[in-house]
Amino acid sequence: MAARPIRSLSPQLINILQQFAPTTELEAHSLHAFGSNFDPTKISVVAVVDSHEIDQTTFGLRLHFRHASGRVLEIVSETSVKNTVRVNLNNSIVSKICLYHPHLAQREAHWLRRVRGPVVARLAGVKDATIATSYEGEPVNIYNLPEDWRQQAEAIIAHLRTAGCCHNDIKAGNVVVSNGRLKLIDFAWATQIGEPIPEEWPIDLGFQHFIAPHEFDDRKAIFEALGEVETAALAALTPPAPAAPPLR
Known part of the structure; x- marks a missing residue:
C-alpha cells in the first residue's frame, strides 16, 4: 500500500x-x-x-x-x-x-536467558514493562512454512526440554520463520517443567491447542499449529473440482 x-x-x-x-x-x-x-x-x-x-x-x-x-x-x-x-x-x-500484565516482561526476559539458543529469539533488553528482542521473521503461514517443519519443530521442543521449559502458548503466531528457519517467540507465559500454572493466569491461555484450561503439551501444540498451516497450504494448491454439467 x-x-x-x-x-x-x-x-x-x-x-x-x-x-x-x-x-x-x-x-x-x-x-x-x-x-x-x-x-x-x-x-x-x-x-x-x-x-x-x-x-x-x-x-x-x-x-x-x-x-x-x-x-x-x-x-x-x-x-x-x-x-x-x-x-x-x-x-x-x-x-x-x-x-x-506488566510483570510479564520480566518473566519473559528470565526465560529468554534460560532458553537462549538458535531456535528462539534473542533478548536485547528489558526495563519495567517493556522488553526488546531480536526480530526473527514473520509468523508462519501458507506461503512460508518450510518443507522440513516437522524436523525443526522437534528441534525446538528438544531445546525447550533441555532448558526445563514449558512454553504454554505455542500457536502459529508465536512460531516465526526467516530464510527457511523456524524460531519460537513470546515466552511471557513460560513455566518450569512440572511447575503448576498459577490459578490467576487467563483461563483461555493457549486455548488454540491446549489439552484443557491450564493444561499444556508443547509438542502437541506446535505440531497441531504447524499442521493446520500445512493443511491450509495444501488446500490452497488443490485445484477446484470441475463444475457439474448443466441439467438438460
Whole structure:
C-alpha cells in the first residue's frame, strides 16, 4: 500500500500516531544503530505505510518516523488491549510493552536467558514493562512454512526440554520463520517443567491447542499449529473440482 502523508490524516489520528513514537529509555537503547547521540524523543510520524484492524481488540500499523536529524526509520506496530508490539526494521529489534500484565516482561526476559539458543529469539533488553528482542521473521503461514517443519519443530521442543521449559502458548503466531528457519517467540507465559500454572493466569491461555484450561503439551501444540498451516497450504494448491454439467 502506498504511503499516505501524515498531513492527509485527521488531527485525531495524528494525535494517536504520535503516541507510537519510541520514547522509552529501552527503545532509545534499541535504536543505537542511529548513533549514540540519537534522541528518540525527537521523532515524528511522517507517513502511514499501512494500517489495518487485526481483530476487534488489535490494530496494526506500519509507520515511517522522521528524526530531527533528518533520518527516517520504519516501525511496524501492533497494539491491543494487552500489549503494544513494535518492530524496528532498521536494526531488527522488537519492542513489546506489556500493558495488561506488566510483570510479564520480566518473566519473559528470565526465560529468554534460560532458553537462549538458535531456535528462539534473542533478548536485547528489558526495563519495567517493556522488553526488546531480536526480530526473527514473520509468523508462519501458507506461503512460508518450510518443507522440513516437522524436523525443526522437534528441534525446538528438544531445546525447550533441555532448558526445563514449558512454553504454554505455542500457536502459529508465536512460531516465526526467516530464510527457511523456524524460531519460537513470546515466552511471557513460560513455566518450569512440572511447575503448576498459577490459578490467576487467563483461563483461555493457549486455548488454540491446549489439552484443557491450564493444561499444556508443547509438542502437541506446535505440531497441531504447524499442521493446520500445512493443511491450509495444501488446500490452497488443490485445484477446484470441475463444475457439474448443466441439467438438460
